[in-house]
Amino acid sequence: MPQVIQRARTSGLTTIVVIGYDMDSSRRAVEIAQSNEGIFATIGVHPHDAKTLTPGDVSTLAALAESPMVVAIGEIGLDFYRNLSPPDVQHRAFREQLALARTLHLPTVIHARDADEPTFEVLAEHAEAISGDWPAGRPLGVMHCFAGDLALGGQYVDLGFLISIGGTVTYPNAEQTRVVVRSIPLSSLLIETDAPYLTPQSHRGQRNEPAYLVETATFIAELRGEPPELIAKETTSNANRLFAFDRVVQPTGERA
Numbered sequence: 054m055p056q057v058i059q060r061a062r063t064s065g066l067t068t069i070v071v072i073g074y075d076m077d078s079s080r081r082a083v084e085i086a087q088s089n090e091g092i093f094a095t096i097g098v099h100p101h102d103a104k105t106l107t108p109g110d111v112s113t114l115a116a117l118a119e120s121p122m123v124v125a126i127g128e129i130g131l132d133f134y135r136n137l138s139p140p141d142v143q144h145r146a147f148r149e150q151l152a153l154a155r156t157l158h159l160p161t162v163i164h165a166r167d168a169d170e171p172t173f174e175v176l177a178e179h180a181e182a183i184s185g186d187w188p189a190g191r192p193l194g195v196m197h198c199f200a201g202d203l204a205l206g207g208q209y210v211d212l213g214f215l216i217s218i219g220g221t222v223t224y225p226n227a228e229q230t231r232v233v234v235r236s237i238p239l240s241s242l243l244i245e246t247d248a249p250y251l252t253p254q255s256h257r258g259q260r261n262e263p264a265y266l267v268e269t270a271t272f273i274a275e276l277r278g279e280p281p282e283l284i285a286k287e288t289t290s291n292a293n294r295l296f297a298f299d300r301v302v303q304p305t306g307e308r309a
Contacts, residue, residue, distance in 0.1 A: 061263035067091055068298055069263055074099040074128050076110055086122035095125040095162050103138035103146035111149055118157050124296040126154040127162025134167040151179045160295050161194035169201055180212050192295045198247050206233045210241045215291055217243035220253035223272045234276050239287045244270050
């Protein structure tokens with residue numbers, strides 16, 4: 054882990070978000086964030102593990118969120134590709150964690166695979182429920198590793214979500230994702246690794262890590278015909294609008 058963080062720093066990254074996807078990884082994400090400057094955490098139970106989520110776990114997530122290093126609820130959502138948890142159980146866990154996000158006034162990190170329509174329906178309900186109690190200009194959440202088409206991406210942007218793009222945009226068969234990247238407003242774009250998965254093309258077969266984000270960002274800049282520096286600046290600004298890094302006091306006593 055220290056070497057991964059150092060390589061990320063050397064590549065130019067200043068801030069990292071460690072994603073929780075079940076109870077153990079959520080606890081670990083908070084521990085890592087509390088121990089390292091410039092690192093933040095999200096907490097949540099992925100749809101694959103929805104069947105494991107108990108009422109006690111939801112209470113535990115609420116307790117974990119008391120740490121100022123927790124900046125979102127997620128990775129949560131629906132995944133009907135593998136159905137490692139039954140769809141009805143996924144829906145229940147998704148709604149319970151969205152309710153938690155509303156209670157805690159936190160944005161969300163959303164996973165959706167082979168579940169575009171039901172995911173959008175649930176998130177539209179969430180957006181309506183939170184609309185009167187959400188800061189103007191702050192995104193409601195982010196569609197993690199977005200793989201949908203431009204029309205769906207536009208619907209999520211209109212709903213109040215950012216669109217996050219991973220290393221898959223660099224793959225030869227990723228034309229649909231490249232269309233999205235070329236077309237959506239830069240103000241709605243984020244870039245991510247999904248480490249240790251979805252390694253950019255030049256590192257395929259290797260474990261993904263934050264340092265490789267630079268390759269994805271450079272590729273996106275070329276697709277959009279914009280300077281890499283602009284992509285870096287604006288996506289960093291978007292991430293700060295979403296996660297509110299600048300309002301968090303780091304373990305050193307410094308603001309992020």
